[in-house]
Each structure stands twice: as structure tokens, then as C-alpha cells.
Amino acid sequence: MKRRDFLKTIGVATSGTLLGGCVEKGEQKIIAPLDYPAKGIIPGVAHFVNTTCAECPAFCGVKAKVLDGDTKKLEGIARHPINDGSLCVRGQASITRLYNPQRVRGPMIRDTGGKFRPVTWAQVYQKIQESLATAREQHLRNLYFSGRTTGSIVGLIGDFCSQVGFQQVPEYEVFDHATLREVNRILFGRREVPNFASGIGTTDFLFTIGADIFETFVSPVAHANALSQAKNNPAFRWAHVEPHVSLAGLKADMPLRVHPGSEALLLAFLLNCMVAEGWYSRKLPTPVRSLLPSPSMTEAANQTGLSAKQINQLITPLRAAKKPMLIAGGVSLAQPTGLETAVLAGLIQWLSGMTDQRVDFVHAENYDNVGTLKDVDDLNHSLQSGTVGVIIMTRTDPVATLPAAFSFGENLKKANLRIGLTDILDATMRECDLILPLSHSLEAWGDAEPRRGLRTFMQPTRERLFDTKTEGDILLDLLRLAGKPTPAASYQAYLHQRWAQTHGIGALAGMLERGYHEASVPPVSVQLNAASTAACLATAQFKPASATPILIVAPSLRGFDGRSRSLGLLSEVPDPVTTITYGEWVSVSEGSAQAMRLAEGDEVQVATGSWSARLPVKIQPRLSDKVVVVQHGILSNPPVAMDQRTGGVYASVAGVNITRTGQRIALPIMSGSLSQQGRGIIPNPEHLKEQKSPDPQGAPERRPSLYEEQEYEHYRWAMAIDLDKCTGCSACVAACYVENNVPLVGEDQHVLGREMSWIRIEPFYDAAPGADFIPMLCQQCDRAPCESVCPVYATYHSPEGLNVQVYNRCVGTRYCSNNCPYKVRRFNWFDHQWKGPLDKMVNPEMSKRGRGVMEKCTFCIQRVRAGKDHAKDESRLVQDGEVTPACAQSCPSKAIVFGNARDENSAVSEAIHSDRSYQVFDELGTEPAVYYLGGRRKKNEV
Numbered sequence: 001m002k003r004r005d006f007l008k009t010i011g012v013a014t015s016g017t018l019l020g021g022c023v024e025k026g027e028q029k030i031i032a033p034l035d036y037p038a039k040g041i042i043p044g045v046a047h048f049v050n051t052t053c054a055e056c057p058a059f060c061g062v063k064a065k066v067l068d069g070d071t072k073k074l075e076g077i078a079r080h081p082i083n084d085g086s087l088c089v090r091g092q093a094s095i096t097r098l099y100n101p102q103r104v105r106g107p108m109i110r111d112t113g114g115k116f117r118p119v120t121w122a123q124v125y126q127k128i129q130e131s132l133a134t135a136r137e138q139h140l141r142n143l144y145f146s147g148r149t150t151g152s153i154v155g156l157i158g159d160f161c162s163q164v165g166f167q168q169v170p171e172y173e174v175f176d177h178a179t180l181r182e183v184n185r186i187l188f189g190r191r192e193v194p195n196f197a198s199g200i201g202t203t204d205f206l207f208t209i210g211a212d213i214f215e216t217f218v219s220p221v222a223h224a225n226a227l228s229q230a231k232n233n234p235a236f237r238w239a240h241v242e243p244h245v246s247l248a249g250l251k252a253d254m255p256l257r258v259h260p261g262s263e264a265l266l267l268a269f270l271l272n273c274m275v276a277e278g279w280y281s282r283k284l285p286t287p288v289r290s291l292l293p294s295p296s297m298t299e300a301a302n303q304t305g306l307s308a309k310q311i312n313q314l315i316t317p318l319r320a321a322k323k324p325m326l327i328a329g330g331v332s333l334a335q336p337t338g339l340e341t342a343v344l345a346g347l348i349q350w351l352s353g354m355t356d357q358r359v360d361f362v363h364a365e366n367y368d369n370v371g372t373l374k375d376v377d378d379l380n381h382s383l384q385s386g387t388v389g390v391i392i393m394t395r396t397d398p399v400a401t402l403p404a405a406f407s408f409g410e411n412l413k414k415a416n417l418r419i420g421l422t423d424i425l426d427a428t429m430r431e432c433d434l435i436l437p438l439s440h441s442l443e444a445w446g447d448a449e450p451r452r453g454l455r456t457f458m459q460p461t462r463e464r465l466f467d468t469k470t471e472g473d474i475l476l477d478l479l480r481l482a483g484k485p486t487p488a489a490s491y492q493a494y495l496h497q498r499w500a501q502t503h504g505i506g507a508l509a510g511m512l513e514r515g516y517h518e519a520s521v522p523p524v525s526v527q528l529n530a531a532s533t534a535a536c537l538a539t540a541q542f543k544p545a546s547a548t549p550i551l552i553v554a555p556s557l558r559g560f561d562g563r564s565r566s567l568g569l570l571s572e573v574p575d576p577v578t579t580i581t582y583g584e585w586v587s588v589s590e591g592s593a594q595a596m597r598l599a600e601g602d603e604v605q606v607a608t609g610s611w612s613a614r615l616p617v618k619i620q621p622r623l624s625d626k627v628v629v630v631q632h633g634i635l636s637n638p639p640v641a642m643d644q645r646t647g648g649v650y651a652s653v654a655g656v657n658i659t660r661t662g663q664r665i666a667l668p669i670m671s672g673s674l675s676q677q678g679r680g681i682i683p684n685p686e687h688l689k690e691q692k693s694p695d696p697q698g699a700p701e702r703r704p705s706l707y708e709e710q711e712y713e714h715y716r717w718a719m720a721i722d723l724d725k726c727t728g729c730s731a732c733v734a735a736c737y738v739e740n741n742v743p744l745v746g747e748d749q750h751v752l753g754r755e756m757s758w759i760r761i762e763p764f765y766d767a768a769p770g771a772d773f774i775p776m777l778c779q780q781c782d783r784a785p786c787e788s789v790c791p792v793y794a795t796y797h798s799p800e801g802l803n804v805q806v807y808n809r810c811v812g813t814r815y816c817s818n819n820c821p822y823k824v825r826r827f828n829w830f831d832h833q834w835k836g837p838l839d840k841m842v843n844p845e846m847s848k849r850g851r852g853v854m855e856k857c858t859f860c861i862q863r864v865r866a867g868k869d870h871a872k873d874e875s876r877l878v879q880d881g882e883v884t885p886a887c888a889q890s891c892p893s894k895a896i897v898f899g900n901a902r903d904e905n906s907a908v909s910e911a912i913h914s915d916r917s918y919q920v921f922d923e924l925g926t927e928p929a930v931y932y933l934g935g936r937r938k939k940n941e942v
Contacts, residue, residue, distance in 0.1 A: 207325065417433050
């Protein structure tokens with residue numbers, strides 16, 4: 001039979017078989033239903049929705065990338081007044097809250113066995129109505145208790161409480177800035193948290209006391225942006241005083257570690273110098289001046305633990321500064337002497353004129369409804385007395401975060417009905433009788449007013465994943481069921497009515513498209529109240545605690561106050577100070593570890609009174625021997641006390657006992673070494689110029705090599721990272737995970753050293769008293785050692801300078817990883833899965849890698865290709881700034897620049913030719929495409 005006849009016969013036979021199978025067996029849908037996209041949205045092409053991040057109280061503006069109905073990635077909104085296009089590590093990870101497998105998927109009720117079971121909305125509403133009726137019969141109080149609330153929901157909560165018979169309890173935030181607000185009331189009659197960002201951006205000398213300005217303090221991304229602006233001024237200097245070790249303290253030009261509680265005496269000494277020497281034209285009122293403590297230099301040095309030389313080094317630039325900026329906050333105000341520290345800081349701010357310009361009360365942060373621990377204590381007593389009928393709790397976790405002495409969890413059980421509005425079950429929600437599931441902010445309409453004059457909008461970026469509702473819709477439902485008039489049919493309608501009334505319906509569309517609205521705010525006059533200030537100083541206590549060691553409960557860059565610990569991505573990102581990923585630990589000093597013969601991973605018992613906790617040890621360089629540190633969220637109900645004067649919480653416990661248990665716990669410490677071991681990864685600024693090429697144009701000198709010289713026609717993609725601006729905040733690490741589908745592998749794999757991150761933050765503690773941080777990623781070398789050893793050509797050099805990894809060629813020999821001097825390649829030991837609904841955030845523009853395959857940074861090649869395609873459509877080359885990798889786009893301090901090194905006018909070319917630029921391991925001749933800009937000066941050089 002001829003070949004052609006054979007194919008004809010097979011074709012006829014196959015057709016007959018198929019037709020014979022067309023027997024009707026019931027209705028089948030063989031064509032997928034067609035959902036028509038909204039106008040302007042093309043299937044398969046991403047579009048962006050401007051909304052707001054609600055992961056912390058800063059409320060940064062975010063641009064959500066949406067593809068075929070699923071939200072894939074979050075970026076900052078360019079020119080947003082808070083974050084200006086950047087996003088922090090928690091903001092990047094917040095998308096995993098939307099897709100968290102632990103999300104509550106529908107209403108639940110606690111059964112007689114104490115377990116939650118799913119019910120309908122009608123059933124939970126009926127239970128609430130019955131309990132409200134019982135509370136009325138028994139003359140019990142009904143309470144509404146929440147975390148910090150701003151925006152339009154405030155009015156709706158007020159209407160609901162007044163009409164349905166609820167009392168709204170002052171809001172509870174772990175970081176309530178109670179001491180700062182109380183001191184501003186005493187000094188200036190304004191119980192507010194001022195805006196510090198604009199002052200940071202314009203100062204020439206920044207002096208921070210305890211305030212971790214780019215970790216958790218007030219608005220970290222805004223502060224990081226402003227700090228980057230300030231560092232554009234070559235004369236800028238930064239001194240930071242703290243009792244422990246924080247990222248801010250390690251990055252400051254002059255880190256000063258003092259005995260906990262001695263900050264007030266240091267400020268008293270500085271203030272006396274200012275007054276005695278007449279630094280400023282303003283004068284302190286006599287009643288205030290007469291009550292100031294007057295410590296001598298010797299006393300200030302002895303109490304703080306600083307030397308006279310260090311104090312003088314602080315005085316010199318402070319006196320010379322034309323625009324000084326002082327910020328006190330964080331751990332330093334959460335001490336028994338925190339009130340005194342804040343008062344003296346406020347007096348320096350007023351005396352130097354900072355309160356007229358740089359300490360901005362005009363655009364003060366919105367903490368109007370936030371209470372203090374005193375208010376929570378009142379609530380606790382009400383619960384304890386059994387006078388509470390129904391309590392609604394939302395957006396707060398007091399059971400886990402309140403001091404142990406409150407016994408809040410036990411007292412909460414005395415309420416007749418406990419209702420929790422939440423997205424994920426935390427310690428407080430697990431104590432509730434009813435769970436009403438909340439829609440994520442990316443699924444809902446809403447708004448926030450984080451500071452005076454600014455409204456930032458929330459818009460749904462996708463349909464609801466589960467049977468959830470917004471807090472506003474729940475309140476409207478309950479109003480309706482109680483027979484009360486409702487202001488709108490839905491919370492969306494309620495919001496649009498309010499926005500139209502406030503801003504005008506004609507302007508609303510533009511505001512929603514922009515994502516925010518700024519309104520003009522009338523100026524305020526900040527005057528010092530001499531009488532109340534003197535009254536405060538008359539009873540002030542300046543003596544720091546003497547019992548040691550002192551346990552400090554510090555804010556967490558990743559977990560914040562504990563609320564973000566449920567986000568798995570944040571556990572994969574190492575804590576930049578310790579490089580620990582998963583688990584819990586207590587940080588002890590090198591001296592204490594040596595005295596107690598402790599090694600990293602040894603378990604100790606930390607105890608005070610009847611309270612104790614067992615934790616593994618992490619030895620922390622730069623930490624005082626008198627201090628041990630744990631992070632917020634690691635310890636539930638820490639044994640801290642309340643400041644009866646301000647209602648703030650102390651972040652320290654003096655005189656704790658630390659004993660070895662004899663057990664060991666494997667800690668996932670990602671850093672191989674906290675020392676450069678003399679390898680010059682971050683060169684000394686004094687020696688950097690000596691290493692530069694003698695070429696007057698600053699062009700890198702090419703070494704002789706056996707490698708063929710690379711030639712690039714149009715593009716040579718390169719990156720420059722300014723280590724002076726880099727804060728080590730790890731936002732770039734989280735952004736890379738989300739953009740490139742980097743798998744989350746879990747604690748057991750991290751302990752084995754099998755982490756998958758494409759970019760890491762390496763801390764080096766070689767040069768005291770601070771530390772150096774460097775983001776390390778694939779260097780995209782011109783003469784890449786990994787390329788020559790791959791037996792299957794899975795890694796090769798592209799015509800545009802990228803070190804490309806072809807996944808379906810890779811056979812997993814790992815030769816490339818062994819030959820990489822930067823150790824930035826990752827091997828997939830398993831086929832990693834994205835548990836639903838996390839699979840909905842997988843970026844389809846980047847393939848997932850399978851078991852046995854190497855992977856690494858690609859400079860976000862998918863973004864490079866998209867930028868080139870767009871430029872090709874317009875018959876031109878890619879313009880500078882048109883392509884931005886995820887790490888650079890998210891960076892809060894604008895430390896990362898990416899672009900075409902062939903373009904002499906590009907920002908990356910300018911950085912490459914800077915006299916501060918260098919390449920890591922340049923002596924190896926690998927010719928990396930990643931350039932680093934070294935520090936401008938050594939630590940302590942002020």
C-alpha cells in the first residue's frame with residue numbers, strides 16, 4: 001500500500017470511530033462560558049487598579065496587578081503622598097493574606113463541643129438578635145471594640161452603635177504612641193502624632209531616639225523615602241540612640257547604644273548645653289528651665305554607658321546643623337522614663353524651631369479614636385464584672401498582645417456573646433462564639449484617612465473568593481434587622497454617597513483612578529504650654545532601671561506587632577538583623593553568651609515572677625550585656641507593665657532570670673557568616689577610591705581574559721545598588737518572591753539550607769559600632785563561571801548581557817552552583833506546590849520550576865521582554881526607566897537603579913561611573929553587571 005493511501009484509510013477509520021462515539025449521554029458543556037471583560041480590559045493582558053494596603057496602620061497606596069480576574073502582584077502608587085511608588089516587605093507579602101489557605105471562608109458558630117462549625121449568615125444574624133434581646137432584658141452593656149479605624153467606616157460604626165445600643169470602646173493598637181501623644185498634649189495642647197516624613201527629607205542632621213523609622217514606626221515607607229532624599233545631601237548625618245539593636249541603629253552614621261531608660265538623662269544634658277550656650281534664639285520659660293535636671297558630663301556618661309567622646313561627637317553636628325530633626329519614639333518611649341524622654345525631646349523640638357516646620361502637626365497622623373492601655377483596662381474590668389452582654393471585636397488581637405497581668409482571655413469568656421469579625425483566626429477570634437468572615441481589602445470598597453488632609457481609596461481588585469462581607473455591609477445588615485433606618489443599601493453605595501457629597505461627583509472618578517485625594521489643611525500654631533510642662537517636670541523621674549538583665553520586647557520588621565506572623569511569605573524572608581527565618585528566639589549579647597557558655601540554638605528559660613518562656617538563643621553582635629531581646633508576636637502576653645501616667649505599655653522588664661535548659665533547637669539561620677572574612681565584599685569607604693580604575697571617565701578597567709569579549713548592539717542590562725541608601729528592609733526580597741513564583745519551602749528545608757530566595761540581604765558586623773548590609777543576587781556576569789561548566793548549555797549568555805537559565809534544558813548537575821562565587825543559585829529539591837487559593841497569585845508571565853532544576857535571578861526578564869515589545873510597537877528602543885525589576889520597583893529607599901548600560905544618559909550608567917561604584921569580587925574577573933555604590937563614610941564619622 002502506498003503511504004498516501006495508508007493515511008487516507010487511517011483518516012477514514014478514525015473519523016468513523018469518532019462519529020460512532022457521538023452517542024447522546026446526557027447534556028455536556030463542551031464550550032466554556034464566555035465572560036465579557038469590562039471595557040478596556042483585554043483577556044490575557046494585565047490591568048492595574050489603584051487601591052490601599054491595609055496590612056498596617058500606615059495605609060500606603062498600592063497598584064494591584066490583575067490578570068484574568070486574579071490579583072497577582074502589588075506595587076506602590078507612583079507619587080502617592082505616603083509611599084511614592086514603594087512598598088515595604090509586609091506590603092509585598094500582604095497579597096498572601098488575600099489568598100491565605102487559613103482564611104475564614106464563611107460564617108461559623110461555636111458548638112456545644114467548643115469547636116467551630118459553618119452556618120449561614122441568617123443563622124449568625126439570628127443568634128445576634130437573640131443575644132441582644134437577652135442583654136436588654138438583663139440590662140447588660142453591648143460593646144464594639146476594634147483596632148485603629150479611619151475613613152468613612154468611622155461614621156457608620158458610630159451610627160450603628162447609637163441606634164442598636166452599643167458602646168464604642170476606644171480603639172486598641174499595640175503601637176498606640178500613647179506616650180508621644182500624651183506629651184504633645186502636655187507641651188503643646190495637641191494630643192497627636194505629628195508627621196515626621198517631610199522633616200526627615202529636608203534635614204541635614206537627623207537625631208533619632210528609639211524610633212525605628214523604616215521598620216514599624218508610624219509610616220516606615222514614607223520615612224525611608226524621605227531618608228533617601230536627605231542622603232542626596234552630602235552634608236547629611238544621622239545619629240541614632242537606642243538600648244537594643246535595631247535595623248535603624250545599625251544603619252545610622254552614628255549608632256549609640258545606651259542603658260535602657262537613660263535616654264532622658266542624655267537629652268537633659270544636651271538641652272542644658274543648648275540653653276547654657278544659647279544655640280537658638282528661643283528661650284525656655286523660667287518655670288520650665290528651673291525644673292530641668294542638670295546632669296554633668298560625667299553623670300550623663302556613667303548613666304548612659306557612653307563615653308564623653310561619644311557625647312561630644314553627638315553635640316558637634318547637632319550644634320552645627322542648620323535644619324536639625326529630632327524624633328523620639330519606639331522602644332525608648334516604652335520605658336519607665338519614657339515620659340521624661342518624650343518631654344525633653346519635645347522641648348528640644350520647640351526650642352530649635354522644629355515644631356514650626358519639620359515636626360508637622362498640620363498633617364498629623366490620624367489617631368483620633370485610638371485609646372491607651374488605660375481604656376483597655378477599663379474594658380477588662382467591665383468584662384471581669386460580668387456586665388457585658390454582646391461584644392463585637394474586629395481588627396485587633398488583645399488576647400495575644402495585652403500584658404499577661406490583664407488575663408484578658410479569661411475575662412472575655414464572661415461576656416454573654418463574643419462576636420469576631422476577621423479574615424484569619426487569631427488568638428482573640430478563637431475565643432469568640434460567632435465568627436463573621438471579613439472580605440479582604442483587595443476584594444472590597446473602602447477608604448482610609450491615615451493623616452490629616454489625605455484620603456486614600458480602597459477598590460476591589462477581584463471578586464470575593466469566599467462567602468465574606470465587608471465590615472460596613474455587616475453593620476448595615478444588623479441595622480436593617482434591628483428595624484433601624486439604613487443610610488444606604490450597601491456599603492459600596494454608602495461610600496459613594498459620602499465621597500460624592502464630600503468631593504463632588506464630577507471629581508470622584510479622577511480620585512478613584514488616582515487612588516487618593518489630598519485636601520488643603522489650615523495651618524496650626526504650636527505654642528509651648530509652660531504651666532503644664534512645668535507641672536509635668538515637677539514630678540518627673542529620671543533614674544533608669546538598675547536590675548539587669550533587662551528584657552526588651554522590640555517591634556518586628558516582618559511581624560509588626562504580631563498581626564503579620566500568619567503570612568507564610570514573611571517567614572521565608574530572613575530577619576535582616578539576625579538572618580533567622582522561621583521560629584522564635586531570644587537575642588543575647590556575645591558577652592552574655594560567653595559568660596553563660598551559650599551557643600546559638602541552645603534553649604534557655606527566660607523568667608520573671610510567675611511568668612516564663614523557653615526560647616532558643618541567637619547571639620547578637622552589638623547588643624549590650626545588660627539586655628536580651630525578643631520580638632513582638634514571639635511572646636504571647638509578655639510580662640510588661642502599663643505606664644499609669646500615659647496609658648502606654650512598657651517594652652522592657654528589668655531583672656529577668658535566664659537559665660539553660662540543656663536542650664537545643666535547630667534555628668534556620670540563613671547567613672553563613674556575619675563577617676566578610678576579609679573578602680572585601682563591602683570595601684572600606686577610605687579604600688574604595690584606591691580600587692577605582694585610573695580612567696578619568698571612571699569606566700571599569702577590563703582585565704585580560706580567556707573568555708571571548710562580549711559585544712552588545714543596543715542593550716546591556718545592568719543594575720546599581722546604593723549601599724548608603726539601602727536600609728536592609730527586605731522589601732526587595734519579598735517582591736522577588738511574588739513576581740517570580742519563588743516557592744515557599746518551609747522551616748525544615750530552611751534548617752537544611754535549602755532556601756529558594758533569589759535575592760538575600762547579607763549583614764556584616766565587621767566594622768563596629770554598626771553593620772553593613774548588601775543585597776546579593778545573580779550578578780549577570782559577562783564572564784560567568786557558571787556558564788562554562790554547564791554540560792547541557794542550560795545557562796548561557798544572552799546578546800543583551802543576561803545570564804539566562806533555560807529550565808527545560810537543566811538536568812540538575814548543580815555544577816553552576818558550585819562554580820558561582822556569589823552563591824546565588826537555587827536548586828529545586830522537590831516539585832513545590834502552591835496550595836489553593838495561593839495558586840491564584842502565580843504569575844503566568846514566569847514559569848514555575850520543577851524538581852531537579854536550578855533557578856536564580858533573571859533581572860525580571862519577563863518585564864524586560866514586555867518593555868522591549870512595547871518599544872518595538874513604537875519603533876524605538878527602550879527608554880530609561882521604562883523597565884524596572886520587582887526589587888527596584890518596591891525599594892522604599894530608591895537604592896536600586898536598573899537600566900541599559902549602553903545608554904550613556906541612563907541613571908544606571910551614571911551610577912556605574914560614580915566614584916563610589918565597585919563590583920563584588922572584581923578581582924576574579926567575572927565582570928558583574930551589578931554595581932554597588934559604597935558608603936560615603938565610616939560609621940561614627942559625624
